[in-house]
Amino acid sequence: MSASSELFTWAVRSDVGRVREINQDSASAAPHLFVVADGMGGHRGGEVASAVAVEAMARNVVDVTTIDGLIDGVRQANAEVIERAAADPDLAGMGTTLCVVGLLEADWRGGTRLGLVNVGDSRIYRFADDQLEQLSDDHSLVASLVREGHLTAEEAARHPQRNVVTRALGITDDVEIDYWELPARRGEQFLLCSDGLVDEVNDNQIAAAFRRLVDPGEVVDELVRLANEAGARDNVTVLIVRVDAGGDGPIEQVPPASTHAATGAAERPADPGVIEPLDTRDDPAAVERDGPGDTAASRGRIVGLLTAKVLVPVGVVVAILLGAIALIGSYARNNYFVGFDQDQVVVYQGRPDGVLWFDPTIEDQSALLRDDLTPALELEVEANPEFDDIDVANGYIDQLAVRLAEAGDPAE
Ligand code: MN
Numbered sequence: 001m002s003a004s005s006e007l008f009t010w011a012v013r014s015d016v017g018r019v020r021e022i023n024q025d026s027a028s029a030a031p032h033l034f035v036v037a038d039g040m041g042g043h044r045g046g047e048v049a050s051a052v053a054v055e056a057m058a059r060n061v062v063d064v065t066t067i068d069g070l071i072d073g074v075r076q077a078n079a080e081v082i083e084r085a086a087a088d089p090d091l092a093g094m095g096t097t098l099c100v101v102g103l104l105e106a107d108w109r110g111g112t113r114l115g116l117v118n119v120g121d122s123r124i125y126r127f128a129d130d131q132l133e134q135l136s137d138d139h140s141l142v143a144s145l146v147r148e149g150h151l152t153a154e155e156a157a158r159h160p161q162r163n164v165v166t167r168a169l170g171i172t173d174d175v176e177i178d179y180w181e182l183p184a185r186r187g188e189q190f191l192l193c194s195d196g197l198v199d200e201v202n203d204n205q206i207a208a209a210f211r212r213l214v215d216p217g218e219v220v221d222e223l224v225r226l227a228n229e230a231g232a233r234d235n236v237t238v239l240i241v242r243v244d245a246g247g248d249g250p251i252e253q254v255p256p257a258s259t260h261a262a263t264g265a266a267e268r269p270a271d272p273g274v275i276e277p278l279d280t281r282d283d284p285a286a287v288e289r290d291g292p293g294d295t296a297a298s299r300g301r302i303v304g305l306l307t308a309k310v311l312v313p314v315g316v317v318v319a320i321l322l323g324a325i326a327l328i329g330s331y332a333r334n335n336y337f338v339g340f341d342q343d344q345v346v347v348y349q350g351r352p353d354g355v356l357w358f359d360p361t362i363e364d365q366s367a368l369l370r371d372d373l374t375p376a377l378e379l380e381v382e383a384n385p386e387f388d389d390i391d392v393a394n395g396y397i398d399q400l401a402v403r404l405a406e407a408g409d410p411a412e
Contacts, residue, residue, distance in 0.1 A: 002217035004244065005031035007103065007112065007184070011217035012239040015224050017196055017232030025194045025237040026050035026096075028058050032065075032103040034241050037096045038122050038194040040168065045085070045094030049170050052084050053077040053096045061102060067115040067181045070102045074117055074169070074177050081170035095170035097122040099136060101190050101241055104181065112184040112246040117177055121165045121195050122237075125206070128188035132207035137178060139167035141320060150356060157202070161324065163195070163234075184246035189216065192241075193223075196234035200227040216240040332358035336393040337386040343370040345381055345400070347393040352384040363390055366397045373400070374407050 002011040008031065016023040024039040024046030037053045039046030056077035061070060077098065085091045097120025104113040116124055118136040121143070125134050137143065141164035142156035156162060167176055189210065197206075201223060209222045220238045227236040332355035337348050345368040350360030370378060377400060387393040 002215055003029070007031070007243065007245050008241050009216055009244055010034060010239065010241040011215075011220040012237075013220045013224050014237040015228065015232070015235065017235050018228055019231070019233045020235055022047055023235045024050055025196070025235040026054040027192075027237050027239050028054045029239060029241075030058065032063060033057065033061050034101045034190070034192060034239055035098065036100075036122050036192040036194060036237050036239050037098045037169075038120065038196075038235070038237070039094065039096040040165070041091070041094030041170075043090050045091050046096070048084065048091055049081050049094040049096035052081050053098050053169050056080045057098070057100060064103050064105055065115070066105055067179055070100060070104075070115045070117050071177055071179060074098060074100070074119065075175070078169040078175045079173070082173070085170060095168035096120070097165065097194070098169055099124050099192050101192060107183070112243075114182055114184050114190075114243075116180040116182070116190075118179075119175060119177055120168045121163075123191075123193055123195075123198060125191040125193075125203075126188055127191065127207065127210045128185065130211065132191075132203055132210065134203070135180065139178075140165050141324070144321070157199075162199070164320070183249075184243045186243055186246045186248055189219075189240055189242045192239040194235060194237040196232065196236040197223060197227050197238055199234055200230035200232060200236070216242050328356055329358060331355060335386055335388065336363065336390050337384045338381055338393055338396055339384045340370060340381060341365070345369070345373075345397060347390060347397070348384075349390070352386070364394055366394075368397060368400060372404065374404065377403065377407075 002009050004010070010029050012027050012029045012034075014023060014025050014027050025037065026039070026047075027036045028034075035054050035057045037050035039048070039050030039053075041049060054077075057073050060076045061073040065073070081094065081096060085094050099118045099120075099122045100116065101124065102115045102117075104115045107113055116135060118124060119139065121138040121140040122136075123134055123138065124136040125132055127133075140162065142151060142159045142162045144166065145151040145159075146153055146156050151159065169175055191206070205226060206223060209219050209226070213219045213222055220240050223238045224236055332351055333349060335349070335351055337350075337352050337360070338345065339348055339352065340346070341362055345366045346362050347364040347366075348360040349363045350358060352360065354360060373381065381400075385396060387396065
């Protein structure tokens with residue numbers, strides 16, 4: 001079910017998924033403006049926040065615009081979410097992500113140009129020249145950890161706190177907005193999606209769907225189907241826009257995400273035909289103005305770490321990071337297991353495979369050697385049995401000796 005204009009063909013679908021009872025995502029598509037939002041906040045908050053933001057964009061960005069026009073639209077949407085939350089105690093603390101692809105006024109050569117904006121952890125991808133590329137940066141706790149080298153992308157994708165976002169609409173008047181401006185190229189496709197898609201369907205699967213299917217409507221249906229097949233623990237929203245008219249030049253490379261975040265990049269001259277680096281509106285410190293007294297927790301934004309999206313203002317990210325590291329550290333260290341060190345049976349503190357940068361350490365050594373064990377007991381020790389307490393771990397080793405004696409001491 002695709003719709004089309006002179007310039008674009010698009011399709012959009014939002015699905016509640018297989019676990020949630022309500023859909024807190026919202027999306028809209030008009031010939032000049034494509035929007036996906038993922039709301040958060042208890043009670044009705046998330047639903048309302050995403051709907052208010054999407055409606056505000058549609059109402060305030062009524063036609064082809066400029067990148068500043070798009071950014072003003074996002075600011076207006078942000079103000080409306082804040083205003084709505086202030087007017088209804090049931091909606092206090094609500095927020096929403098927002099990602100947008102909009103049609104911009106033609107450049108001086110009459111070329112078709114697109115504006116992209118993003119706040120939060122919904123994503124904008126581009127599929128062009130048979131390659132899928134994530135253009136937006138996730139404003140999330142795990143993305144921060146990946147950027148700092150503490151997590152790999154794969155670990156982040158499975159991280160229990162991957163729903164913690166660091167930016168959203170509805171929190172502060174000075175919301176930071178990432179944006180890009182780029183020339184439209186015939187044949188390229190943009191995917192806007194909520195995290196419910198990428199939690200279940202990886203980039204390779206998404207790219208494969210684009211390669212396999214022609215029509216944006218078919219790709220949208222397939223991606224929603226794949227997310228549901230994988231369990232769809234969150235709401236899934238997928239919007240695809242294909243550029244049917246525009247330039248025919250080569251697709252330009254987007255600089256790596258780590259270089260996007262540099263503020264001041266917008267001062268580089270706009271080079272027609274080249275994607276301009278991401279810039280960030282506003283001083284990042286502005287978001288911290290609320291201070292720690294106005295944190296996510298105190299405003300009731302933390303609503304169940306495992307399932308719901310959670311918002312943490314930038315000002316408390318450092319505290320959360322430190323807290324998370326302390327938690328992870330205590331998880332990593334508050335455990336013992338028995339295993340081999342070379343051929344000696346020893347007690348380790350930690351987790352058998354380590355956790356992040358916490359590697360297991362040897363806490364106690366025993367007189368037992370690998371050669372003393374029966375093949376069955378050797379396998380048992382290789383499996384690294386785990387214990388809460390070092391005395392229990394040592395007790396297990398004592399028991400090994402007893403069991404060996406019962407087994408008839410085959411080593412001698
Ligand atoms: Mn979500």
